[in-house]
Amino acid sequence: MLLSEAAARRVVFIGGKGGVGKTSLASALALAQARAGRRVLLVSTDPAHNLGHLWQCTVGPEPRALAPGLDALELDPDATAAAHLQQVGEALRRLMPAHLAGEVDKHLSLSQDAPGMHEAALLERIAELVHDAPARYDLLVFDTAPSGHTARLMALPEMLTAWTEGLLQRQERSERFGAALRSLGRDDGIGARALGGEAPAATPGDRDQAIRALLHRRRHRFEHLRSTLADPARTAFFIVLAAERLPVLETIQLHAQLARAGIAVAGLVVNKRAPRDAGPFLAGRHAQEAVHLDTLRAALPALALQEVPLLQQDVVGIEALDAFAGLLASTGGPV
Numbered sequence: 601m602l603l604s605e606a607a608a609r610r611v612v613f614i615g616g617k618g619g620v621g622k623t624s625l626a627s628a629l630a631l632a633q634a635r636a637g638r639r640v641l642l643v644s645t646d647p648a649h650n651l652g653h654l655w656q657c658t659v660g661p662e663p664r665a666l667a668p669g670l671d672a673l674e675l676d677p678d679a680t681a682a683a684h685l686q687q688v689g690e691a692l693r694r695l696m697p698a699h700l701a702g703e704v705d706k707h708l709s710l711s712q713d714a715p716g717m718h719e720a721a722l723l724e725r726i727a728e729l730v731h732d733a734p735a736r737y738d739l740l741v742f743d744t745a746p747s748g749h750t751a752r753l754m755a756l757p758e759m760l761t762a763w764t765e766g767l768l769q770r771q772e773r774s775e776r777f778g779a780a781l782r783s784l785g786r787d788d789g790i791g792a793r794a795l796g797g798e799a800p801a802a803t804p805g806d807r808d809q810a811i812r813a814l815l816h817r818r819r820h821r822f823e824h825l826r827s828t829l830a831d832p833a834r835t836a837f838f839i840v841l842a843a844e845r846l847p848v849l850e851t852i853q854l855h856a857q858l859a860r861a862g863i864a865v866a867g868l869v870v871n872k873r874a875p876r877d878a879g880p881f882l883a884g885r886h887a888q889e890a891v892h893l894d895t896l897r898a899a900l901p902a903l904a905l906q907e908v909p910l911l912q913q914d915v916v917g918i919e920a921l922d923a924f925a926g927l928l929a930s931t932g933g934p935v
């Protein structure tokens with residue numbers, strides 16, 4: 601299910617609680633798709649990165665090759681937020697009168713720790729990747745951070761589009777106001793000369809245009825991300841879970857949260873399923889898991905579900921990932 605569904609999409613998100621196997625499954629899926637001839641970019645949005653551990657190499661913020669046809673990168677929320685703020689700062693300093701540079705710096709240093717800042721910066725990068733990747737890649741696979749964080753992230757494009765929209769409207773109003781003032785011959789460079797005697801960094805007209813272009817570009821990116829996420833023909837979101845009581849309840853909750861954000865779940869992957877035929881202890885475990893899976897199926901009857909067996913060893917290194925991908929291809933429904 602996972603492989604065949606992903607083969608038909610351009611963007612795949614792998615979400616779920618901590619330790620359920622998201623990174624292993626995202627990596628195996630990305631590798632299988634690269635082996636099938638697609639150009640794949642694997643992206644980790646997890647603050648506690650572990651692509652590097654699994655692939656036994658260092659993965660950073662720029663794409664690096666992991667296998668033929670497969671590149672990967674890790675988005676570090678702190679670094680992403682810092683880079684984002686620096687970009688915003690540069691734009692603001694260019695656009696604002698010089699005497700306001702101190703205000704800009706103060707605002708930015710406060711923003712560094714503002715609630716939602718990391719998520720917004722991360723989303724800005726995700727939007728950029730989703731927008732730019734099609735030129736170089738056929739498939740983007742996102743290995744996301746544990747549930748709550750991901751669901752909030754998925755709801756953000758909606759909020760940020762609305763917010764950017766509001767800024768644009770305000771900006772258009774102030775632009776009209778500025779134009780009216782100028783036509784009355786009373787504009788003096790937003791008081792710059794009166795206040796500090798310096799000339800503004802750009803004329804008010806240029807500045808308005810530049811700010812508008814910036815906001816328009818941002819709105820376009822978020823709209824593109826939102827429409828891509830909401831389009832089941834292009835994007836698939838999979839929830840990975842263990843067949844235990846709490847993970848099942850949390851999966852039902854995450855499914856509802858995503859639905860509220862307009863994102864349909866393409867399927868569930870129940871990982872580390874205990875074997876039925878490896879002694880009485882594991883057979884007992886298998887039966888207990890079946891009870892929890894019944895709850896899951898009853899709550900989400902329409903969703904495709906794939907069970908992936910518990911392995912003896914950890915999934916580490918490319919050979920183990922190829923084998924894991926093989927297992928994904930051969931498993932489907934209940935094991």
Ligand SMILES: Nc1ncnc2c1ncn2[C@@H]1O[C@H](COP(=O)(O)OP(=O)(O)OP(=O)(O)O)[C@@H](O)[C@H]1O
Nearest residue numbers: 617618619620621622623624872909910911914915
């Ligand atoms: N089917 C499986 N059988 C046995 N071990 C597995 C299986 N799938 C994954 N693992 C192991 O479980 C551990 C956690 O897997 P992984 O790192 O992929 O989870 P994760 O969901 O990405 O975790 P985190 O939320 O911390 O990022 C790893 O040691 C991995 O090798």
Ligand SMILES: [Mg+2]
Nearest residue numbers: 622623646650
């Ligand atoms: Mg992980």
